[in-house]
Amino acid sequence: MVHLLSYIVFIPLIAAVLVLLTPRAYKHLYRVLTILGLGLTLILIIFAISGFDTAVQGAINSESNLQLVEKTEWFSISLGSMGKFSVDYFVGTDGLNIGMLLLAGIVLLIGAIASWNIKDKQKAYFGLYLLLSSSILGCFVALDFFLFYLFFEFMLLPMYFLIGIWGGPRKEYAALKFFLYTLVGSILILIVMIGLYNSVYDPVKTAIEAGYEANQVEQVQQLVQDGTIKSNQIVKSFNMIHMADADNYIPGSFLHKSSLAQIFGQPARWIAFLALLIGFAIKLPAVPFHTWLPDAHVEAPTPISVVLAGILLKVGGYGLIRTAFVMFPDSAYHYSWLIGFFGMFAIIYGALNALAQKDLKKLIAYSSVSHMGFVLMGLAAMTVEGISGAIYQMYSHGLISAMLFLIAGVIYDRTHDRMIENYGGLASKMPKYTVFVAIAFFASLGLPGFSGFIAELMVLIGSFKSSAVPAWMPIVATTGLVLAAGYYLWTMQRMFFGKFWVKDKNWVESLTDLNPREYLMLVPLVILIFAFGLYPSLLLDLINNSVESLADHLFQFRK
């Protein structure tokens, strides 16, 4: 199917337009349209995955590695003596983003189902939700930095309104904090983007501009490096794949591999890598840039929490791999100890914080911080196992955290209270709910058989084996698993076991067991969590070739 990825990205947008055009008299159609749109998107994503050729092998910095590519020139601007630059509409998939795409499709649809009960300002809500969906999907498939940045930034605005209008008591504060924190990150990314596109040229377009054939790429690269092709014939590029190839850097530019340029007394490439690292670490979020996350989660309505934890955080991890690691492998190796340390620190710090929380949603939010630490640690290891583990962790955490927030939403819907201490012995009153809570908690703490176990195991194995991080880091990180077991089991014990007790007598009536809509959301997630826990090759086969070539790409810079 041609333009498959474009359909995936723009169907939610079309649905958003339809929602906006539907008159208020038919407002019951808004949520139907949303679910239909996202359902169709998910079907197309599954279609894309079924056609995904796992045998395709290619370097991470070559377009031969990509599938379902769509590439057309969006606009190009002439800069006179400085040549010109071009922006492409360039989307495609490889192992790095195919899993994320599937995750986004699943979680967005579940979020839409969870939004069924939104009564207030439905038109705006579903319109914004669909806009958000479109930009998330776009962000995962965009391979042109300009396009990526467009989608990346455009996620903020719908999210700001979704938290700020439909959120809890301190929604305005949380929404603004979310927006400002992530904007600082985006600005750091923008700074690097400007530096990168001024340093990178498109060899194919430069060849055409300078009068060569489009297939004489290597020759053109040689001519640019020795200065035969002058700067006024160079076509600068936002292409993220070209940015990963050291041969595509304009000689004399700051981010050239052998550049001696320094910014603030440090090599320019190191500074650029750090800026990207911090930019995406805010989104991930990594300690100490995580403080927006608990606020945003606590105030956001349930479906938005699901989307936030399930996918938005993964955009941070994905962006880190796609830009920082792929484009600056040398700097990544230089800073691997730092990334590993922050990963380890986040694991422990997030877990300790989770232990101290009284609010169920805050506990889950801090457990997210802790689990995202594994992503950093796996990436820092720079081995095949580590990187696969990191991607697997993103995927698995996307499913598990979506389920955890749905569970928190179930209890909040009934009593409008999430304090752990206000409940006791819920198991006798809501047995089926308790089963699902137990599954989600055990999955999250990394019990074998669930997807989280595979991910964390791979990360730990990968970083033990790695020479990029010292062995004590994964050892310390392992204690995070124990702490996770601690806070989950303790919560389980406090809320669900023992004699039935709730703080407010009026709640007893409203505490009914799960309804069909909740089953509809939770059961598929449970199945998926089990499936990916028992058959990790479901995902690993898809990502394996890309991860291997990424590891090779990183390996060449290791001493």
Add this chain to the structure above:
Amino acid sequence: MLISQLQHTGLEEKLASTSQDIWVLLPEITIVITIVLLIVFDLIFKKNKSIGLSVIAFVGLAYCFALTIQQWHEIEASKSLMSGLLDINRLSIFLKGGFIIGLSIALITAIRSDKRQEDFFKSSEILVMLFGLLLGASFMTMSSNLLMIYISIEVVSICSYILTGLTKGKKKAEAAIKYLIYGAVASAIMLYGMSWLYGFTGTLNLTDQSFASALNEIPQLPLSIACIMVMGGFLFKLGAFPLHIWSPDVYEATPTPIVAVFSVLPKLAALTIILKFVNLVNVPSIDWELWIGILAIASMTVGNFSALWQKDIKRMLAYSSIAHAGFLLVGILAFSSSGNQAMLFYGSIYLIMNFAAFFLVQTFERQTGSTSFESIKGLGIKIPFISSLILIVMISLTGLPPTAGFNSKLYIFSALWESYQTGGHSILIWVFVIGLLNTVIALFYYLKLPYLLFFKKPPQELQLDNKEITDGLLGTLFVLPLLLLFFRSDWLVGLMNSINFELWIP
């Protein structure tokens, strides 16, 4: 005998070429004729003048615009007029076209402003002054002679003082006096600085060869003092740090359509003069990069931080315009043709954003009678369409995608990076980082508008007039270019590619 004397000195030739040059000034002559017509019409008719006056004004603007387009096609290289007093090129023609569009939007805003409509079109004073301002701004973009620069700046300034003081009210009188005093002092200092430059070089003409050669022989200290004094006057018109203090009071006190004109026309015209000045007075003894870099950083930061605390939308936009003056200076700072082009792109987008912003603020003002932040609480639910438009404008002012505000920031900072990469001053990287991080501060206050519009509940029942649809249509017309130029910014850049900026770069 007299004639033979004239022939001897070549004056006749000069006169002949001057009378030829008159035809190039046809757009400016049109403005003058429009002014005369407005006054005459005002004198002849006694009642119901508003329709006649607005017809004259719009026809004048339309004809002037047509002439400007014609000029754009005729003039490709730079052309010296009036024996070096003026210097017309595509940059000035482009800006003149922009100014005419801006003034038209301002007049439309005025027409939409309900009861103030009577103030505007009741008699010709305000219109005459606005056209006078347009005339001055047009000459500012063309002047390349110190005397001409001074005169055109004064034309703009005097019109601005009168416009500030023309409408009634105590606040206005205070603002007008403040403006006048600051302005007069700035002009006097600038004139004094110009007299130094004239004394050093013996010529008033900036493009003259003797001017450039004489500059190199001046010692550093007196030349720096002269340049600082002259730049003072320019920065006053640009509204950049440290000569920005007048703008918030003036903005708050003046009717919204006039503020829209104040915030764009004199600013962009002053920017072209600064561009010319720093590139023509480019001697090693003055470190322009350092000075302009500091000015840019200070303008952005001071403007943005001050805007945070404002309680009035117009005051907030005043401080935001100070911050934008800083961003516009970044284009000059790059000292490259791509930097100047990015500056012009930024300027054009800034023109659209600001006029659109003031138009939309005006529609709220008409509904609520106030421009305080308090007054717009919860209006987003009542007038969702206009509120969404204002959201887009605010996003564009912040500089986020998918609006052209993002492209303008991207291009201007790309040009800066390029200059830094090719061995620029170390201040450039600081401007680069601090400038972009300023976006975060800017977001904080720009977001206040949508925040109050959508997140708050309206305090009491508010009677709305049902003119939303016209406002919405006009607003869409002004906001649409901001979205369109994000997706196809090459259209505008393509137009600018034919402007030769190399002229100013020795």
